[in-house]
Amino acid sequence: MKGEERLWSILNDKLDTLRASNRLPEAIRVAETALEVAKRAFPGAGSPLATSFQKLGDLLDEKGDRASAKACLLKTHAILEKVKTPDQRAIYRSARRLAFLCDNLGQPEEALVFYEKAIAAGTQLGDLPHSDLGTMLNNVALIFRKSGRQKAAEPYYLQALQIYEKQLGPNHADVASVLNNLAVFYTNERRYSEAEKIHLRALDIRKKLHPATHPDIAQSKCNLAVVYHSRGDYAKAAELYRASLKSWEEASGKPSEDYEVVASNYADLLRSLGHARKAHQVEVRARKRRLG
Secondary structure, X not given: OOHHHHHHHHHHHXXXXXXXXXXXXXXXXXXHHHHHHHHHXXXXXXXXXXXXXXXXXXXXXXXXXXXXXXXXXXXXXXXXXXXXXXXXXXXXXXXHHXXXXXHHOOOHHHHHHHXXXXXXXXXXXXXXXXXXXXXXXXXXXXXXXXXOOHHHHHHHHHHHHHHHHHHHXXXXXXHHHHHHHHHHHHHHOOOHHHHHHHHHHHHHXXXXXXXXXXXHHHHHHHHHHHXXXXXXXXXXXXXXXXXXXXXXXXXXXXXXXXXXXXXXXXXXXXXXXXOHHHHHHHHHHHHHHHHO
8 A cells, every 4th residue: 555545544444433422624625635635646537536625625614614515525426427337326325415415505406416426326226215315305305396397296296106106015004294285285286086085095005004193194194184174075074184183182292283273174164164263273282281
């Protein structure tokens, strides 16, 4: 091993020790030195140089300097993509890292580019947990929705559902969660028949897996009530809002904020039907239980 290559290796060992002991400023200084050594020792821009950029980027992100972290991680990714025989797992990890970073920086269009790269690399690997790909697909769909590109969002929800069903089977709790997200999307798009069908499937799965007081069941009942409420089927909506509230109230412990959301939705329905006093009572009851 040449002198500078050996020095790079020693610096990386030191860097890992410093990071493990939470000595962040020292670790950053060592990472910067290791990067400069890597630039001289590995002029071909190979894997060691990518590693140095990546380690410094991770440390800068940990420090809170996300803009500088992004600059380093972009260089890592560029090096990985130029390798003659690309390491798809390394590209997946790098693209996924940049996607989340850009998303957190409020740069959705750049995030989309890296989410797409990570998804493309990840699907080639074949052994990724469903949650990894599913989370990215859901994030892409959310970016499209927020930017008004609703039609572009739907395939990502459907792809996430396909991945979850393939890995977990059709009646898993996580499949129900993906179904719930898809049905909420259809509700927002006023595609109420599709939303109803999918919410009913999610609710059926959750009923088989959980006791009647489980929060997931309360959530499904509320979301289904929103579908009926939105299309003017007030009797069904009111019945499901009451059932959702009952699930929350019979559960042990203090209800979550979702309980108040259900109460607020039900109160809105009651007011639209001319029952203002009852609506007020529902809201007061929910507030007391939440604060209780």
